[in-house]
Amino acid sequence: MQDNARVRLREDQQLRERASKVIPGGMYGHQSVQGLPASYPQFMARGDGARVWDVDGNEYIDLMCSYGPVLLGHHHPRVEEAVAKQAALADAQNTPSARMVELAETFTSRVEHADWAMFCKNGTDATTTCVSIARAATGRRKVLVAKGAYHGSAPWCTPRIAGVTAEDRVNLIQYRYNDASSAEAAAEEAGDDLAAVMVSPIRHDLGVDLEIPDPDFATRLRRLCDRTGAALILDDVRCGLRLNNGGSWEYLGVQPDLSAWSKAIANGYALGAVLGTDALQEAARAIYVTGSFWFASVPMAASLATLQVVEEEDIVARMLKMGSALRDGMAAQAKAHGLEVCFSGPPQMPFMTFGADQNFAMAGVFSDAAMRGGVWLHPRHNWFVSGAMTEADVEQALQTTDAAFAAVAAAQ
Numbered sequence: 001m002q003d004n005a006r007v008r009l010r011e012d013q014q015l016r017e018r019a020s021k022v023i024p025g026g027m028y029g030h031q032s033v034q035g036l037p038a039s040y041p042q043f044m045a046r047g048d049g050a051r052v053w054d055v056d057g058n059e060y061i062d063l064m065c066s067y068g069p070v071l072l073g074h075h076h077p078r079v080e081e082a083v084a085k086q087a088a089l090a091d092a093q094n095t096p097s098a099r100m101v102e103l104a105e106t107f108t109s110r111v112e113h114a115d116w117a118m119f120c121k122n123g124t125d126a127t128t129t130c131v132s133i134a135r136a137a138t139g140r141r142k143v144l145v146a147k148g149a150y151h152g153s154a155p156w157c158t159p160r161i162a163g164v165t166a167e168d169r170v171n172l173i174q175y176r177y178n179d180a181s182s183a184e185a186a187a188e189e190a191g192d193d194l195a196a197v198m199v200s201p202i203r204h205d206l207g208v209d210l211e212i213p214d215p216d217f218a219t220r221l222r223r224l225c226d227r228t229g230a231a232l233i234l235d236d237v238r239c240g241l242r243l244n245n246g247g248s249w250e251y252l253g254v255q256p257d258l259s260a261w262s263k264a265i266a267n268g269y270a271l272g273a274v275l276g277t278d279a280l281q282e283a284a285r286a287i288y289v290t291g292s293f294w295f296a297s298v299p300m301a302a303s304l305a306t307l308q309v310v311e312e313e314d315i316v317a318r319m320l321k322m323g324s325a326l327r328d329g330m331a332a333q334a335k336a337h338g339l340e341v342c343f344s345g346p347p348q349m350p351f352m353t354f355g356a357d358q359n360f361a362m363a364g365v366f367s368d369a370a371m372r373g374g375v376w377l378h379p380r381h382n383w384f385v386s387g388a389m390t391e392a393d394v395e396q397a398l399q400t401t402d403a404a405f406a407a408v409a410a411a412q
């Protein structure tokens, strides 16, 4: 297996050797393939629709979508056209372009709770800005976060403690996702110092089955914030535009005061957004947040095109359909191979775990075989189905997953 990977990933291996000399650890962050099976390349060359190619020319059906940023598929023609048009004018300038106003208008008309919009680069910028606004508005410090939830890589929220001080975290109080009583107890602990409650639209923690929110949980978080004057912050960075065309809790009838967006909103271009209600506009004006590239026009043009395509082509419905076909096909295959699996999450953001899988050993065998067969998914992180997936892509992916399930069954 190891030798096979070396032959298949020859160019990749050379780049890894060079990277190990000039990049800490050879790679850092969520895109490091350390800890993944040997079949995962560290470096990629290009993407087109639902397909991606590594630097050795191996082709994959992409079920990771760049860990979230790609929504419509790689190199979407309408997005690329908007990008080229804007790039021919300018990207980063002394002041923003008209695209910023157009985009703020689009978001505030699309997302129910939003009266205004601010733009930034990454999800971490957006979640951190939401917290600052909540604190500026309330003059309070404490923020409730769900245990194990990911809200970004700034010192206040990064999952690793290296380089972080206790003071960075001292104002966080944890509750359990889908457990309103635990959030109410955490609010009790914060007393009159509660600034915000942060929550993701679904539970999508690394390495565990995804959880859909209990409507009662969402309603009680809203009530808790109404009662205490704290801001309800919806971290829509990963789910935004994947579950519906507006905010991800609109179907529950629960509106946040602030929402954080990034990943998919510009189909791969670097953009984050904070949306908020009028009641928080003054606080949003009071804080100072900015960045050299926050006002760049090309990602905003990409986002405008993305939002247009999402609506016109009913992308959410398409992702749902293809994701469901993939999940149903895989579930039948697992059964036929005598394997117990659990599918969780919305079909657009599916995840699969094996029953009684010690240390993700079975998921490792499965994802390794899938990669060799040209399907890029992940053993511990939720997957993403793009709007570019076709029935033929699903069909082809299912041929590979059938062989991957066979490999898992054989390894038992």
Ligand SMILES: *Cc1c(COP(=O)(O)O)cnc(C)c1O
Pocket: 121, 122, 123, 124, 125, 127, 150, 151, 152, 153, 200, 235, 236, 237, 238, 262, 263
């Ligand atoms: C990815 C992610 C973030 C952080 O976004 P970055 O763009 O990586 O800074 C925050 N919240 C959620 C839910 C995410 O999935």
